Amino acid sequence: MRKRPLVPAPAPTSELDRAALLDAARDYVEAAKAPNTRRAYRVQWAVFARWCEDHTRSALPAAAATLALYLTDRARLGRKVATLGLALSAVRAAHRDADLPDPADTPEVRTVWEGIRRTHGTAQRRATPLSVADLSAINDDLPRGKPRAARDRAMILVGFAGAFRRSELVALEVADLTFDGARGLLVRVPVRQTAS
Secondary structure (H helix, E strand, C coil), X not given: CCCCCCCCCCCCCCHHHHHHHXXXXXXXXXXXXXXXXHHHHHHHHHHHHHHHHXXXXXXXXXXXXXXXXXXXXXXXXXXXXXXHHHHHHHXXXXXXXXXXXXXXXXXXXXXXXXXHHHHHCCCCCCCCXXXXXXXXXXXXXXXXXXXXXXXXXXXXXXXXXXXXXXXXXXXXXXXXXXXXXXXXXXXXXXXXCCCC
């Protein structure tokens, strides 16, 4: 005698459900990269594609030699290493999205890229950190008794205490904050993908 399943089998997915699933999948694809990353990739890809057109080379698929020459040309023109790194990521992403081999995954491009980084340096410009004295001065300058100033004060203090990036701080919502008597304010930082 066969046992009956405890959970009924799901009904077949209707066409309407498939459309909704496809829409949801598209939303997840969009969410895979931060809007600023997508924007930066579009700009860098456009520059690369224009360079390839000007030099009668294929952008997609790009040959490893094309990418190595592009990086070399841009480095000689004085483009920053961070900008070149973003361009490299954009070209890699375009090839990955098109299901094409990554032209950067070759000894030729890796060696050129290492030489550019070594020659032009990879040090990033660092902002001067905010000191406790600076924080106190900012706090003193905010007016008292105004809701907007109280909000600003809270954001500044939470941002300082949590060492949050600007994007992380502005993404916080009230639901992300929990007050715990023993540990104080707990902040849940939503997972966001950074520029890669």
